[in-house]
Amino acid sequence: MFSFTMAARQGRARAGVFTTPHGDLLTPVFAPVGTQATVKTLTPLHVEELGASLILSNTYHLYLRPGDELVRDMGGLHEFMQWPRPMLTDSGGFQVFSLAQTRKIDDDGVTFKSHIDGSTHRFTPEKSIAMQENLGADIIMAFDECSDPNDHAYAEIAMRRTHQWAERSLRAKQREDQALFGIVQGGVDPRLRLESTDFIASLGTPGIAIGGLSVGETKEEMYSTLDLIEPHLPEGKPRYLMGVGTPEDLIEGVARGVDIFDCVLPTRLARHHAAFSPEGRLNLMNASFARDSRPIDPTCDCYTCRMFTRAYLRHLINARELLAGTLLSIHNLRALIRLVGEMRASIVEGVFEARVPRWLEQWKGNAERSRKGVVDIE
């Protein structure tokens, strides 16, 4: 039901095809985030039209609202939100651990309070898998503990727990039509990262996620961690770099053998009036755009750039019209999906490595990361 075939590679960069029950993913692929069973401010038709093939949704949020059992009873996540293509859910762990003040971790699982109403809940690996089976995404995640990358002592504890929980997640899994990915942890400690990579690779899951990056470490630490572990990852399986990232991170990630990315950045920036552009990130609330008759990016093929001026977008923002968030989300998502598509084509053509400097130059003004956390995860 799941297979990963390599169409081309150049250096460590890979162009693959990951087959899922809801269609093929051409990798590298960037997944928009639809935290609460919706990519914020967009219809599923918008998301399809801007070229997305994979959407991520968050188990923690859907467990609380509307409830994973309700989603199951409504036919599963694809049917509920009317997304016909592949989907991915996270395990719920990342959000729960980011509730630093209200959660208690033990070796069996984690007890936490809802950010919505303060009610007490408990997640375990078995619970996470049961929830993800109710939601019914094509790609699901083992329950893991993501720790502070700068706390090396604790990173080892969290890593050992992550390994035990990965084994328990695998044992708990019942559905055959979902691919469960193990998650590599270990902070930015090379010894731990390698141990975790080897352990997770040994589990034989159909894909491997790389967790615990883009969570507070430097970009250099993230890139060197990817450099370190890449030779230890199984070649024939897709690698998913969780919660990444900026255009620069996508370029550097693909160059280091990553196949799948997701990030809230494009849609969150959109709600804060910011747009990716080759001129650098634009804040369209700025008065300098009031009479700017250009599109955000004249080279972009998205609906927003084909139709609307910066002046109009600036007006919508200034007048607090929600359409601004919709139009900027369309553009920001399209920009990353187009970038990843261009990278894939260049790998197939054998010109990826030659183009990396140009892409990095083109996108260097868009490098700043987004903070992450539970309430504003999207």
Add this chain to the structure above:
Amino acid sequence: MFSFTMAARQGRARAGVFTTPHGDLLTPVFAPVGTQATVKTLTPLHVEELGASLILSNTYHLYLRPGDELVRDMGGLHEFMQWPRPMLTDSGGFQVFSLAQTRKIDDDGVTFKSHIDGSTHRFTPEKSIAMQENLGADIIMAFDECSDPNDHAYAEIAMRRTHQWAERSLRAKQREDQALFGIVQGGVDPRLRLESTDFIASLGTPGIAIGGLSVGETKEEMYSTLDLIEPHLPEGKPRYLMGVGTPEDLIEGVARGVDIFDCVLPTRLARHHAAFSPEGRLNLMNASFARDSRPIDPTCDCYTCRMFTRAYLRHLINARELLAGTLLSIHNLRALIRLVGEMRASIVEGVFEARVPRWLEQWKGNAERSRKGVVDIE
């Protein structure tokens, strides 16, 4: 450049074609309101896809933000907001007069404070026409004074002013590619209404607007006012009933010879979680919809009803996702546009009068009107 031809009539109901520089309007027609150069939460493509042929935008709001001169310099309202079909602007009068605490009317015009920043501004008939020429809609309105329908003494003062201002508006008009409609006022006093109808009709404008209704009078007063004036309106010109209305008001209006309607109700209800339906108006925030797998209206052909369950819409509302407003706006607008389209077809087929009772029965649970005012005009 403008012509109005009658395709069919039945009783007082009329099926016409109003030709404008941006295409033909098949009347009766319902115009969604795009107050600030956007139909709230919808892309222009959404608005086209749900079958709208005419959009109204508000001169008062666009004068304040982004400024009518800026819109002119960006190519006019059609180009600015990327709406390719006919547009209508109001005169700005209605919004200004609703700023009851901060405006002063004299025979020359009205001085008022902006609801945004309290700054002082002045509108006159000449200013209103200049602004509407900058905006560039196909159909524009004479500057009028809309008075409290229950203050009969003042209604006469406002009516006389409206008549003088209509003449000044006509004299001020310069563009040939815009149809300026005079506006009938006179409150609910039959004598004044008839005098106003005859006066405005005598001006020979290419269409006639009926103002000062659906602003606090009873439904019976509105319908009897329409009954009273209809024989005095020129047959060969479109009649526009401003700011109306509910499904029931559209049916009663068409039956009384009205050709053009606009109202914020469908989009405003959408933002308050309410949907038109043959079961009556549904508040989709209600927990009873949590597991309701039906669409809002199984007979509706809109994107929302074709794709999504009430359970999903209820989840979006409960999770405060903006997509809820988009999807409900699509449905509510489509419901009125479909109703008006069905009425037109039935006039052409000669079965309109026979169907009125069924429509009234079908839509009776959706009759409640919306309050109007400047800040929440949309």
